[in-house]
Amino acid sequence: MGRLFAVEIVYRGIFQKTLAKNISRAIVLAAHEEGKPGISFGRYGDSPERNGIPAKAFAIVATDNLTLEEGMAKYEPKEVDITIAVDDTLCKGVESWAWYGLQPINRLLKPNSSLIVTSREEPETLIAMCHRKEYPYNLAILKGIPSFSGLWVYKDDHTDARILGAIAKLLPELFSLESVQNVIKKDTGGELKAVSAARSYERISTVTVPPSQGNPEIPYKFDMPKWHEMRDGITIPNIAPGHKMTDPQTQAVGGFQPARNPTFKKFTTRTMRPILNFDTCIKCTLCWLQCPDSCFDVTPEGLYDANMEACCGCGVCEAVCPVKDCVTMVNEVEFHDNSSQWEMWRKDQPGYLAFLNSKIENRPERSHGFRYRGQYQEQIAEMSKPAPPPAD
Amino acid sequence: MATIDVTLPKLDPIKGQKSIPLEEFFTSGHRTCQGCESALVMKMMAKAAGPRTIVLGSTGCMYVANTTYYSTSWVIPWMHTQLGSSGSAALGTAAALKSLMRKGKMKRSRLTSSRSAATAAAPTWASQLSRRP
Amino acid sequence: MAAPSVTIERGKGPEEIALITGSEAIAVACKLADVDVITGYPIRPYDTVMQYIAKLIADGDFDCEYIIAESEHSQFEIVKHASVVGARVFCGSSGVGWMYAFEALTVTPALRVPMIAMVGNRALDDPGAFGVEHNDALAVRDLGWQLVWVDSAQEALDTALIAYRVAEDRRIFLPCAISCDGAFLTHSQGLVKIPSQEKVNEFLPRYDRGDLLLHPDNPITIAPQANEDWLMEIRRQTAAAMERSAGVIREAYKDFERIFGRSYGNPFFEEYETEDADVVLLGMGTLSTPVKVAIRKMRQEGKKVGFVRMRWFRPFAAEELAKCLERFKAVGVVDRDFSLGSPFHSGVLATEVRAAMNSSAKHPPVIGFICGLGGREVLLQDVEKMTGIVYEAAAGKTQAPTQWIGVRE
Numbered sequence: 057m058g059r060l061f062a063v064e065i066v067y068r069g070i071f072q073k074t075l076a077k078n079i080s081r082a083i084v085l086a087a088h089e090e091g092k093p094g095i096s097f098g099r100y101g102d103s104p105e106r107n108g109i110p111a112k113a114f115a116i117v118a119t120d121n122l123t124l125e126e127g128m129a130k131y132e133p134k135e136v137d138i139t140i141a142v143d144d145t146l147c148k149g150v151e152s153w154a155w156y157g158l159q160p161i162n163r164l165l166k167p168n169s170s171l172i173v174t175s176r177e178e179p180e181t182l183i184a185m186c187h188r189k190e191y192p193y194n195l196a197i198l199k200g201i202p203s204f205s206g207l208w209v210y211k212d213d214h215t216d217a218r219i220l221g222a223i224a225k226l227l228p229e230l231f232s233l234e235s236v237q238n239v240i241k242k243d244t245g246g247e248l249k250a251v252s253a254a255r256s257y258e259r260i261s262t263v264t265v266p267p268s269q270g271n272p273e274i275p276y277k278f279d280m281p282k283w284h285e286m287r288d289g290i291t292i293p294n295i296a297p298g299h300k301m302t303d304p305q306t307q308a309v310g311g312f313q314p315a316r317n318p319t320f321k322k323f324t325t326r327t328m329r330p331i332l333n334f335d336t337c338i339k340c341t342l343c344w345l346q347c348p349d350s351c352f353d354v355t356p357e358g359l360y361d362a363n364m365e366a367c368c369g370c371g372v373c374e375a376v377c378p379v380k381d382c383v384t385m386v387n388e389v390e391f392h393d394n395s396s397q398w399e400m401w402r403k404d405q406p407g408y409l410a411f412l413n414s415k416i417e418n419r420p421e422r423s424h425g426f427r428y429r430g431q432y433q434e435q436i437a438e439m440s441k442p443a444p445p446p447a448d
Numbered sequence: 449m450a451t452i453d454v455t456l457p458k459l460d461p462i463k464g465q466k467s468i469p470l471e472e473f474f475t476s477g478h479r480t481c482q483g484c485e486s487a488l489v490m491k492m493m494a495k496a497a498g499p500r501t502i503v504l505g506s507t508g509c510m511y512v513a514n515t516t517y518y519s520t521s522w523v524i525p526w527m528h529t530q531l532g533s534s535g536s537a538a539l540g541t542a543a544a545l546k547s548l549m550r551k552g553k554m555k556r557s558r559l560t561s562s563r564s565a566a567t568a569a570a571p572t573w574a575s576q577l578s579r580r581p
Numbered sequence: 582m583a584a585p586s587v588t589i590e591r592g593k594g595p596e597e598i599a600l601i602t603g604s605e606a607i608a609v610a611c612k613l614a615d616v617d618v619i620t621g622y623p624i625r626p627y628d629t630v631m632q633y634i635a636k637l638i639a640d641g642d643f644d645c646e647y648i649i650a651e652s653e654h655s656q657f658e659i660v661k662h663a664s665v666v667g668a669r670v671f672c673g674s675s676g677v678g679w680m681y682a683f684e685a686l687t688v689t690p691a692l693r694v695p696m697i698a699m700v701g702n703r704a705l706d707d708p709g710a711f712g713v714e715h716n717d718a719l720a721v722r723d724l725g726w727q728l729v730w731v732d733s734a735q736e737a738l739d740t741a742l743i744a745y746r747v748a749e750d751r752r753i754f755l756p757c758a759i760s761c762d763g764a765f766l767t768h769s770q771g772l773v774k775i776p777s778q779e780k781v782n783e784f785l786p787r788y789d790r791g792d793l794l795l796h797p798d799n800p801i802t803i804a805p806q807a808n809e810d811w812l813m814e815i816r817r818q819t820a821a822a823m824e825r826s827a828g829v830i831r832e833a834y835k836d837f838e839r840i841f842g843r844s845y846g847n848p849f850f851e852e853y854e855t856e857d858a859d860v861v862l863l864g865m866g867t868l869s870t871p872v873k874v875a876i877r878k879m880r881q882e883g884k885k886v887g888f889v890r891m892r893w894f895r896p897f898a899a900e901e902l903a904k905c906l907e908r909f910k911a912v913g914v915v916d917r918d919f920s921l922g923s924p925f926h927s928g929v930l931a932t933e934v935r936a937a938m939n940s941s942a943k944h945p946p947v948i949g950f951i952c953g954l955g956g957r958e959v960l961l962q963d964v965e966k967m968t969g970i971v972y973e974a975a976a977g978k979t980q981a982p983t984q985w986i987g988v989r990e
Contacts, residue, residue, distance in 0.1 A: 070481070070559075081770065084600055088772065095771045096600065100712065100956065105624065106513060107481035122877070129765045129870040130958055143941035153479050153516060282989045290708045295475050295523050312470035317477020319519040325482060341465040348487040349476045366476035370483035507709065518708075528707060530677065532652070 057199035058119030062133035065140045069105035071204040076113040080214045080313045083115035089235035108325040110150040112205035136164040144175035145388045147185040153325040158275035170194040170226045173311025179263045188270035194262040214252040221253035222260040233257045305402050310356030326369030328385040334401045335381045343373035361398035384420045478521040480513040501560040504537035596774040603737040603766035610741035612643040613781040617668035620656040626763035627701030654680045657685035664694045665795045669788045676703035678718035679717045689756045690725025695748035696756040703763045704955040712956015713762040715918040727757040728894040730865035734773045746833045749788045764774035784840050786954035816962040826896045851890040858887030860971045864915035865891045868945045868959045875964035899937035907943040910975035917953045925982035944972040952986040
């Protein structure tokens with residue numbers, strides 16, 4: 057009985073599809089350099105992918121072909137040696153196409169194995185976002201912004217090479233740095249990416265996360281019915297019609313809140329969320345009307361509150377709002393729950409305004425996807441500057 | 449003497465932002481891309497067609513993403529049909545309603561049979577809006 | 582790494598090694614076979630082969646007329662006619678897409694057109710699950726299509742080459758559908774040896790329609806309408822071709838082994854751990870992997886169980902299979918398909934196996950299992966459960982002839 061390795065890459069659908077596939081393939085090829093057979097596949101149920109909706113890819117490697125068979129013909133492995141999250145907001149949990157309910161980012165990790173995240177945040181921030189695990193695991197951060205691209209455009213910013221270098225350091229039984237560099241050189245014919253892999257190998261470090269740290273919430277899940285409990289004819293009941301809203305301060309009733317799909321919420325698709333200025337809103341109705349996910353609840357006084365359970369962070373509301381800084385997309389990492397902004401504002405108007413302004417002022421540059429044509433051309437000038445030497 | 453049965457609801461054109469009905473008949477929880485404009489069209493079509501509507505959706509994003517895994521975002525009744533069959537499906541639905549109501553087998557009421565094809569081409573409500581009662 | 586789909590590692594011996602899916606392996610086979618006309622119409626999971634073919638053509642590695650039809654019906658009609666004019670053709674579909682082409686699928690074997698099609702096995706609508714179910718390919722089983730199931734990307738590539746050799750043999754001239762399980766084969770990349778063009782050229786002769794070629798130099802009428810005076814004879818001819826098919830398949834595999842150095846043993850079915858087995862399971866496609874893993878585990882516990890993996894479903898090697906199966910005390914057939922209302926409400930494969938066993942003097946009990954529909958994984962515990970049931974049958978305890986495994990109940 058040989059050894060079976062599994063690595064999963066959790067990524068934003070479409071935007072990081074090629075990145076995930078390249079990492080997964082490179083893992084198999086690097087292991088193959090050392091004579092280990094492997095297979096690479098995306099989680100089939102996550103496809104066809106949708107922009108931003110979390111998805112998974114896997115690389116399964118074994119010491120021999122017979123052992124490899126244990127990891128084949130499966131939708132996903134039951135446990136992994138390494139989880140890679142190529143966008144830090146995925147640490148809040150993953151609600152993907154292939155799954156009912158919320159999966160913690162660290163769900164498949166074996167004890168004392170590693171979660172690698174590309175992020176500019178500090179470990180404490182990320183740990184607070186990840187759900188608690190019943191046994192310890194390690195967190196490794198690859199400093200950097202998440203690498204987003206598109207279906208036909210690939211942002212070759214060496215994220216893949218850096219991750220491979222990190223894996224070689226954290227799991228040397230899988231493959232060595234030399235194997236990684238061989239695969240890179242065969243693919244690119246050059247030295248530059250191989251150097252990135254080596255740098256990452258030298259610099260990657262881990263923090264152990266004990267079971268006491270992390271988000272204590274129990275992620276929501278569903279039990280599936282038995283065949284004889286289901287209605288005939290592939291039939292299910294619809295979503296209920298919505299209802300009026302109640303003002304928590306005055307108990308006034310009015311407006312409208314749609315009923316939401318109980319089996320898919322979509323908020324883990326967010327990398328940014330809209331923050332609303334209810335004081336400057338002119339009630340033009342555009343954000344509410346143009347939201348493809350019907351997430352705006354209409355309040356009794358006719359304001360529009362983006363429901364954070366349903367919002368997927370697409371940014372259409374910010375784009376259509378005619379008032380400056382009334383709807384602003386800000387970093388999702390800055391928030392710890394899905395509480396209602398309108399209720400917060402109703403409770404403490406000046407406090408909310410301060411909260412709003414701090415989120416807007418402090419927002420780092422981050423993308424919630426493919427924002428506009430020509431974006432990468434602008435970034436190329438930045439990217440082609442050599443990185444400054446490390447601070448040490 | 450021949451009579452022409454009209455089972456279509458009387459839909460007044462919606463003029464101005466403030467008169468848009470608040471009710472949603474296609475709500476959240478569909479697994480579409482961030483910012484999906486097809487989902488937006490479904491939402492607006494359903495909102496304009498109103499609660500007395502049956503929607504037929506052929507295979508495509510507006511089937512696969514909206515009703516993934518035995519889940520739905522629809523408040524009004526919806527049924528899947530085959531690729532390229534949304535016209536047939538809507539026609540069959542409308543013909544059945546007409547026949548049943550005319551023969552007294554179903555209570556007469558005004559219903560819309562609306563088709564949502566993969567690219568959301570011209571739903572039937574558009575033609576109703578241009579008709580004067 | 583921004584690698585192309587096919588990563589070739591040179592200098593590893595006479596064959597290059599690439600990390601590719603079953604679909605891509607078939608695309609590579611089309612390129613090696615120098616296919617002339619390919620049509621496509623996207624449907625998951627077969628559409629992956631379209632992407633790889635398109636890429637090979639766009640990169641200048643493959644010269645082929647590539648047409649995206651407006652539906653599967655047109656897709657199969659186009660290549661049918663291309664083939665009659667002498668072009669080597671390739672096509673494919675999945676699930677209800679394949680069903681949409683049914684009229685074209687029906688006439689293709691009757692016209693003696695050696696089309697090679699890839700079926701990315703997918704559950705039928707409704708409800709249109711993307712995962713594997715074998716009913717799509719099985720639906721044409723009476724019509725004259727040769728049907729083969731493969732369980733690895735390597736086997737997909739090799740079988741595609743063999744399929745061209747067999748189908749285009751003048752004694753046969755029948756189409757062949759190669760079934761690849763959706764997801765587990767179409768979307769999973771494994772390491773595959775890619776044969777050299779020289780070897781493929783040696784193995785595959787040119788497609789020659791001879792006197793059946795539709796061309797002004799050969800003035801013929803193909804398929805005038807026929808009545809009761811003619812149909813029996815026409816069908817008898819097609820039947821004779823299918824009857825010859827098993828022999829041609831054996832020849833092709835022998836030659837394949839000689840040229841490529843890879844042996845598949847008995848072309849029609851693979852036997853795994855059957856030499857001393859008490860009971861066996863039988864199935865098709867990628868469920869072979871969990872079954873083999875479970876068998877190794879059960880053997881360590883002292884259970885003598887084996888597995889027979891059917892490759893060729895049409896022609897069905899009934900006598901050979903009966904001779905193989907009559908050695909065992911009981912047989913469990915794992916159907917990744919359904920056949921509602923069939924004898925004992927079994928699956929298609931179980932019904933065929935029982936028919937094959939009818940010719941044998943011995944009649945071990947045959948239990949039919951319905952498992953893994955819509956891509957649901959065949960788990961190790963499912964295999965152990967099925968084996969347990971088959972053992973009970975072997976011991977003489979009556980078992981329900983058909984059992985659904987892995988359904989929530």
